[in-house]
Structure formats: C-alpha cells, structure tokens
Amino acid sequence: MLAACSPTQDPVAKLSPKERAKALAEMEGLEKSGVLKRFDLVVRSMLPVIERECRARGGLKCRFAIVVDANPKAPPNAFMSLDRADRPVIVFTGSLLKDTRNEDELALVLGHEVAHHLLGHVPVTRESVWEGALLGGMEAATRGGGEKEIHAAEQRGALKAVLGFSKKFEIEADQLGAILALKAGFDPVRGAEYFVRMKNPRNRFLSTHPPNSARRAAVRRVVARYRKAAGG
Numbered sequence: 001m002l003a004a005c006s007p008t009q010d011p012v013a014k015l016s017p018k019e020r021a022k023a024l025a026e027m028e029g030l031e032k033s034g035v036l037k038r039f040d041l042v043v044r045s046m047l048p049v050i051e052r053e054c055r056a057r058g059g060l061k062c063r064f065a066i067v068v069d070a071n072p073k074a075p076p077n078a079f080m081s082l083d084r085a086d087r088p089v090i091v092f093t094g095s096l097l098k099d100t101r102n103e104d105e106l107a108l109v110l111g112h113e114v115a116h117h118l119l120g121h122v123p124v125t126r127e128s129v130w131e132g133a134l135l136g137g138m139e140a141a142t143r144g145g146g147e148k149e150i151h152a153a154e155q156r157g158a159l160k161a162v163l164g165f166s167k168k169f170e171i172e173a174d175q176l177g178a179i180l181a182l183k184a185g186f187d188p189v190r191g192a193e194y195f196v197r198m199k200n201p202r203n204r205f206l207s208t209h210p211p212n213s214a215r216r217a218a219v220r221r222v223v224a225r226y227r228k229a230a231g232g
Contacts, residue, residue: 022071022072023070023071023072024070025072026070026071026072026094027068027070027094030068030070030094030097030098033098035094035097035098036068036097038097038102038103038106039068039092039097039106041103042103042106042107042110042186043066043110045103045107045184045185045186046107046110046111046114046180046181046184046186047064048184049180049183049184050062050064050111050114050180051064053118053180053183054114054117054118057118060117060118060120061085061086061087061088062088063087063088064087064088064089064090064114064117065083065087065088065089065090066090066092066110067089067090067091067092068091068092068093068094068097069091069092069093069094070094071093071094072094072095074093074094074095075093075095076093076095076096076098076099077092077093077095077096078090078091078092078093078096078109078110078112078113079091079113080113080114080116080117080122081122082117082122088114088117090110090113090114092109092110096109099194099197100194101193101194102190102191103186104181104186104187104188104190104191105190105191105193105194106191107181107184107186107188107191108174108177108178108181108186108188108191108192108194108219109177109191109194110177110181111176111177111178111179111180111181111184111188112173112174112177113173113177114177114180115172115173115174115175115176115177115180116169116173118176119169119172119173119176121169121172121173167210170210170215171210171214171215171218174215174218174219174222175218175219175221175222178191178192178219178222178223179222179223179226182223182226188219188223189219189220189223191219192215192216192219192220193216195212195213195215195216196212196216198212
C-alpha cells in the first residue's frame with residue numbers, strides 16, 4: 001500500500017530506518033482507525049466501473065496501481081501519474097484518507113484522478129509543459145540571456161502552458177469522476193462536500209485549480225444531467 005512509481009518496487013526498502021519506522025507506524029494507525037478498510041471498500045467497488053470505462057475508450061492502459069503514501073508529513077493530496085511503461089498510478093496520501101469523512105468523498109476523489117487518465121490529460125500536460133519550457137528558453141537565448149535568464153524563461157513558459165488548460169482539465173475530471181462514482185453506487189453530490197472543507201487556491205490567477213465552489217457546482221450539474229437522462 002505504500003506509494004511507488006512501479007508496483008514491482010518496494011518503496012519501504014529505500015527509506016532510512018527512521019523513515020521506515022514512521023511510515024509503518026502511519027500505516028498501522030490508518031489500519032486501526034478503519035480508514036484503510038473504508039479505502040479498500042471504495043477501490044474494490046470502483047475498479048469494475050473504472051476498468052470497463054477505460055476499455056470502452058480503447059487505446060489506454062487499464063491496469064491501475066492505486067496506492068497510499070504513508071509519509072505522515074505529506075499534506076492531504078491525491079494525484080495521478082504514469083510509470084515508465086505509461087501505466088496509470090494513482091497515489092493517495094494518508095492524510096487525505098483521514099481527511100475524507102465518508103466513502104462518497106473518497107469515491108469522488110478516486111474518480112477524479114482516474115478521469116485524468118481516461119481523458120488523456122497527463123500526456124497533453126506533459127507535452128505542453130515541455131513545449132512551453134522549450135519556447136520560453138529559446139526566446140530568452142535569442143535575446144542573449146544567460147543561463148539563469150534562460151532557466152527562468154523556461155519555468156515561465158512551462159507555467160504559462162499549464163495555466164492555459166489546467167482549470168478546464170480539473171473541471172472535466174470532476175465531472176467524469178462524478179459519473180464514475182455514481183455508476184459504482186456512490187453519491188458524488190454528497191462526495192463534493194469535501195470541496196467545502198478544502199482550502200481555495202491562494203492565488204486564483206496562478207493556480208492550476210479552479211475555485212472549490214465551481215468544482216462543487218460542476219459535480220451537481222453533471223449528476224443532475226445524468227440522472228435526468230437516465231430517467232431518475
């Protein structure tokens with residue numbers, strides 16, 4: 001259950017004895033509190049829906065690694081990435097598992113991260129960031145900038161590229177994630193109450209995430225449309 005880029009690796013083996021002891025103690029605490037049992041229930045309920053939706057889209061790798069980061073200092077967070085073979089890896093921090101209050105909130109978060117893979121957001125983001133950084137660096141070099149100036153321009157170019165579509169991607173992932181959770185038998189509208197407790201991005205202009213109120217509203221809209229179309 002400890003996070004790793006590849007399910008075949010043992011991340012605990014790479015930790016120092018002190019870090020290993022803390023990570024194992026954190027996992028034991030999650031186990032005793034019942035948080036891991038709740039997480040396991042959500043994952044087991046969601047996986048059939050996730051795999052079915054993934055295969056229906058075609059051309060995607062649908063064997064997900066869903067793991068827990070047991071670092072007790074890690075803030076509440078979940079993220080999706082691809083390993084070296086482009087297989088989807090979804091990581092939940094232990095603090096996020098403790099921060100969620102019910103299965104519906106966990107299901108919406110999991111659905112959101114899965115949606116990033118189903119919608120192809122990660123490769124697009126990765127390519128756009130690379131292109132933005134390259135163009136920014138080239139422009140700085142053309143102007144005769146030094147190494148520091150070129151590096152700063154690369155960072156600005158990468159950030160500009162991400163900000164161009166990241167908020168749109170987040171809303172899209174919220175909406176598809178809500179449908180995935182709904183199909184698995186969870187209540188994503190109730191799950192969206194998690195957004196009420198989340199802190200809004202400090203700088204909305206530079207943030208890659210939309211305001212939490214917008215995310216909650218997007219979930220409510222898509223669920224209402226889905227239920228209306230389904231006759232319920």
